[in-house]
Amino acid sequence: MPTPRVKIPGTAAKGEVFEIKATIDHDMESGQRKNKEGKPIPRKIINKFVVTYAGNEVFSADWHGAISANPYISFFLTATESGPIELKWMDDDGSVYTAGGAITVS
Amino acid sequence: MKTTVSRRTVLAGIGAAGAAAALAPRVALADKAAADEYLGKLTGGTAAQDGKVKLKLPQIAENGNTVQFTVTVDSPMTPENYVKTIHIVAEGNPAPGVASFHFTPTGKPEVTMRMRLSKTQDVRAVAMLSDGSVWQGSQEVKVTIGGCGG
């Protein structure tokens, strides 16, 4: 079971642009590799990443087999209100991994 | 003195010269065409203009398995004028698609991630803006066949 690491600032001034960094341990098996017997190794990647802030979807990404293992991402949001920030990683096998935090906006 | 030219020598010669002179450019063109076709589907065929998009990549990637990139777009990110989507495309990979990022009018249009590049190639970033315009930027990355030792 992958364990995400997330870095969200605890506080921000209203209107401030802040950075979120996130990473998760995952092989991101691309589907392009072959095993020792020469058979293709089936693809198993995280194909979607979704971020909600105070209940609204604010950022998302589609990932393909070219994203490196243990995907790392950094992106930016504007502090509009205090509330939870939730990050979701969707796996090819249907699993969903979640992590997050909360930001206090003053 | 008798000169013998073996079949193997001739083939080797053709192989080397052929690969260098004839084959390589054709492969490069195919890469670009595949990337264009892939992007065409994503952008609905709108031609991309050069500008607004910056792609930061190492000029030399020590290993193609993990190449960090940062993409930025010149945009105020207001509800009236913002970046809706950025597509990242690796022209020389077996499959051109790397990632698509979907934005709302918040923060700034800047994303950093790490990608796999199978060889030296051009990487392209294409941004679709809320006004319907499409912009692109690209950079070449030299991928060294690096990392001694299994």
Next chain:
Amino acid sequence: MKKSILAAAGATALAAALGGPVLADPPFDPKDPKFAAYISGDKRSGYTFAEPETRGMQDDDFTNPGFLWVEKGQKLWSKADGSANKACQDCHGKAEDNMKGVGASYPRYDVRAQKVVNLEQRINMCRVDHMGAPEWKYESDPLLSMTTFVRHQSKGMPVTVQVDGPAAPYFEAGRRFYYERRGLNDLACKHCHEDLWGMHMRTELLSQGQANGFPTYRLKWQKLGSLHRRLAGCNEEIRAEPYPLGSPEYTNLELFLAWRAQGLTVETPAVRK
């Protein structure tokens, strides 16, 4: 010696003749203060041979993917296991306090085992003897995580190992291994990493092969791995039969490499190409 220099020169010449791209080495200035923590006298950490992007990845504890394993190890530290239902924490307390400096002193002679053991083997001894738990397989995720977590507590501390007394024969065996030619390429460790570091093997910039950053996250592996995995890779590269991970041969060599790196500080988890 002469032969290997010729071989290396040949490789460089061949690359140039074939018109391969001539790439500049990563920037390095020994007087630049940002490298001070990665140099000791003539000794240079692999960090100083890396591209700026790779260094940057290591510099920040969050962007350094090796920390995924540090965190996994931290979770395991307090997790009870085995028939004794004990966790590492039950005997050793807070790793941040009590494991400080421990990782910097391994491999070391262990009185109970009556031989030199490395950190991985010491962790497994704890599991078997005190927790009643099975050994973790070498290079398995939990063993890598725990080893990385424990050695990380010594980050920034100089590597310091004991090589005399009961450790002497193991150290000598490690030294012999380092200077012994092996494999179809007939090369010893020292040819690349003592005689020719700073030169190129094809496009590869040869480093001093310092081991102070292991377990290390390698871009090539796209994961964290042990020093023994790296040594096996090195041996395969020179077409020698690799020894099993955790074998006495590699453990002795690890002791020699730790002695050789003395003065450099623990970087675990380092990031390398």
